[in-house]
Amino acid sequence: MSILQNLNAKRADYGAELMSSTARAVMVVAAKGGVGKTTITEVTSTVLQDSEVPHTIAECEANRRIEGRVAAPVTHHPLHKETVAQLARNPDLLNRYWDGVYRQYLAGPLMLGDLAANALDLLLRWASDPPTNAALQQGANWKFVLVATADPESLSGTLKSAAGLAHVLPEAERWIVFNEIAGPVDLAHPGMQEFVKRANCQGPLLLSMCRAPHFSILRAQGGYFQTAMTATPTSLLRHGMDYLEAGRAICGLRDWVLDSCGIMRPVVKSLLKT
Structure with a gap:
């Protein structure tokens, strides 16, 4: 082997020199905005809290949205x-940004990421760098939750995201969660089954729309779990509801929170096995 060939073979060795981490990450991503990604993050954090799993949240968004809605530090x-x-x-700014997120991940024991729409493209560009990819162990200990709706743009973007993850971080676990915020999702439809097959992810999981009145x-009261736990009919009277309407609204929200946490529990269970 020539000296240049030897040097080329060592290109990815730098990451291996970094301390091996036992930290874990769950990154909630979406190909477009408005698909309920932050809702999925909030529900997942609630399940982690219920399972007594310490975690922090990395919010990679333009504005602070989830702080105050969850118990975990953000x-x-x-x-x-x-x-x-x-x-x-x-590239220098790209590395500086995602290195900051990576440092939060290394602090452990678990980081739950809420990524802005299309932020995954930047993350994959950062992770494609050989030393970075080696440090990430090609995605080992990382899980990605791809949130999609019935919208065609969301579906096509999710396929692209799944393919990018499989190429750059092949060791990462990939899940698909459908949110019915944009309309019903029929998982038994042949077209949807073909989509799931092409995406080659675990799941799919289906988050139903909240049918609670008002x-x-x-939602404007704060975190879903916090509101479901603390809201009373009296506290909602100022919004023009009577006691009966307020009671139905609170009960509907509580049912939806319980159902949603049950839907996301398989992701957390898979996390606890690793």
């Missing part, structure tokens, strides 16, 4: 539209 990594464009152009008012 670190905000600002990702504005202008920032996305800068990171896409400048859901928009309930």
Whole structure:
């Protein structure tokens, strides 16, 4: 082997010199906005808390949205539209941004990530660097929850995301969660079954729409779990409801929270096995 061939063979060795980490990560991602990604993050955090799994949340969004809605500590990594464009152009800025998220991951024991729409593209670009990819062990100890809806743009983008993850981080576990926020999802439909086959992810899991009356008012009260636990009919009277309407709304929210946590529990169970 020539000296240049030997040097080329060592390109990916740098990451192996980093301390091997037992930390774990669950990253909630989506190919487009408005698919309920932050809702999935909040529900997953609630299940982790219920399972007594210590974790932090990395919020890679333009604005703080999840802080105060969950019990876990949240670190905000600002990702504005202008920032996305800068990171896409400048490898040094790209590394600086995701290295910060990676440091939160290394602090362990578990990081739950809430990534802005299309932030996964930047993460995969960062993870494609040989030393970084080696440090990530090609995605070992990482799980990605891809949130999709029945919207065609969401479906096509999710396939692209799944393929990118399989290529760059082949050791990462991939899950698909459908959110019915954009309409019903028929998992028995042949077209949907073909989609799931092509995506080659675990699941799919299906999160139903919350049918609780006055859901928009309930959502504005704070975290879903917190509101379901603490809201009373009296506290909702100022929003124009009577006692009966308020009681139905609270009961509907509680049912939905319990159902949603049950739907996301398989992801957490798989996490506890590793």
